Amino acid sequence: MKYSLKTFLKFKEYLQIIALWIAAFLFYVFMTYSMIDEAFFAAHKICAKDFLLSEIMGALTVGVFMGTILFLLQEFVYPRFFHNYGILLTTLLRSLLFIIVCFLGLLIVLELNKVHFISINNLFTLQVNAKWLICFTTYCLIVHIFITLLQAFSRRLGNNYFKNILRGNYMIPVVEYRVFMFLDMCSSATVAEEVGHYNYSLLLQECFTDLSEILIEYDAEVYQYVGDEAVLTWKVKEGFKRHQCIELYDAFSVRLLEKKELYQQKFGLVPRFKASINEGLVTVAEIGQIKTEIAYHGDVLSTAARVRDLCNDYKTNLLITQSFFEQLTSFDQDNFTAIETTILRGKKRPVTIYKSFD
Numbered sequence: 039m040k041y042s043l044k045t046f047l048k049f050k051e052y053l054q055i056i057a058l059w060i061a062a063f064l065f066y067v068f069m070t071y072s073m074i075d076e077a078f079f080a081a082h083k084i085c086a087k088d089f090l091l092s093e094i095m096g097a098l099t100v101g102v103f104m105g106t107i108l109f110l111l112q113e114f115v116y117p118r119f120f121h122n123y124g125i126l127l128t129t130l131l132r133s134l135l136f137i138i139v140c141f142l143g144l145l146i147v148l149e150l151n152k153v154h155f156i157s158i159n160n161l162f163t164l165q166v167n168a169k170w171l172i173c174f175t176t177y178c179l180i181v182h183i184f185i186t187l188l189q190a191f192s193r194r195l196g197n198n199y200f201k202n203i204l205r206g207n208y209m210i211p212v213v214e215y216r217v218f219m220f221l222d223m224c225s226s227a228t229v230a231e232e233v234g235h236y237n238y239s240l241l242l243q244e245c246f247t248d249l250s251e252i253l254i255e256y257d258a259e260v261y262q263y264v265g266d267e268a269v270l271t272w273k274v275k276e277g278f279k280r281h282q283c284i285e286l287y288d289a290f291s292v293r294l295l296e297k298k299e300l301y302q303q304k305f306g307l308v309p310r311f312k313a314s315i316n317e318g319l320v321t322v323a324e325i326g327q328i329k330t331e332i333a334y335h336g337d338v339l340s341t342a343a344r345v346r347d348l349c350n351d352y353k354t355n356l357l358i359t360q361s362f363f364e365q366l367t368s369f370d371q372d373n374f375t376a377i378e379t380t381i382l383r384g385k386k387r388p389v390t391i392y393k394s395f396d
Contacts, residue, residue, distance in 0.1 A: 055105045056102055056105030063101045067093040107143065125187070132182075141175065208324040213322075215318065216338070221312075226265075233306065245309050256282045256286035281370045287315075291355075313346065314342050314357045315358045316361060318336065318361055340385075341359060348391065356394050359389055
């Protein structure tokens with residue numbers, strides 16, 4: 039199941055890259071076609087319609103070719119050499135390597151065409167000269183930089199967050215029903231003191247990288263990282279399965295235990311995380327001008343944060359609120375027991391808290 043999901047997501051990314059390249063080359067074709075006058079078609083004895091169809095087919099072919107090269111580089115080359123640089127330098131280095139690979143590929147294709155191993159009838163491809171090569175290379179470089187930056191910002195901001203920013207979905211505040219998980223490292227102050235602030239940052243990077251690898255599988259979004267805390271959220275829609283929220287926490291805990299030897303070797307300890315889960319209505323709004331952010335406002339978040347702080351008091355690593363518990367299936371409810379109805383700090387209404395059976 040995990041392998042199938044990962045394969046599907048990779049295939050989806052591959053198709054998206056190809057679609058972007060095809061769109062870029064179709065734009066290139068129509069821009070070029072709009073600048074050609076009738077004398078050109080008369081001189082080459084070619085019908086304008088046939089010429090356009092030929093160029094469109096060429097754009098589709100080259101788009102698939104470029105998209106495939108970029109996807110293969112992203113999967114097998116870029117992660118090995120360009121993972122410790124900033125976005126700008128990474129984009130420039132990747133673009134340089136991409137252009138070199140594509141240029142070599144183009145030369146191979148043209149040589150194969152010369153020896154009649156393959157047949158290319160596209161007029162622009164056959165008219166290769168220094169001027170055309172410079173223009174075409176520059177255009178491909180610009181397209182590659184655009185796609186790389188688009189992917190980089192999408193990954194840094196989160197796919198759903200990035201889409202919502204582009205669409206302007208929350209320019210006007212919107213009320214949504216969401217589940218929130220507050221995930222926090224256990225004994226973080228002690229851990230930071232033991233390993234030092236620099237290694238502590240490396241530890242958090244390692245932990246949240248492990249967390250990121252399982253987020254998509256459980257359909258979770260990262261709302262924000264605050265120090266050693268990650269706030270995750272799910273938008274509740276028809277057919278939403280709340281048990282995946284609990285499964286994500288279990289999967290993350292298992293991932294950390296599976297890598298305990300690595301963590302022990304690098305940091306001298308195995309990190310553990312405590313968590314709380316709550317759900318309810320929140321207001322979502324895009325705020326800020328200099329730095330834009332999609333923010334969630336509501337009692338749901340403050341309640342979840344305060345419940346998370348009670349994990350140590352009840353000697354458990356996972357607490358859930360009554361509002362979340364009541365929406366679980368009876369099978370999932372059997373894994374939890376009520377421990378107290380209490381008034382949380384800064385609250386007026388009592389909240390019933392549940393913990394999982396150890």
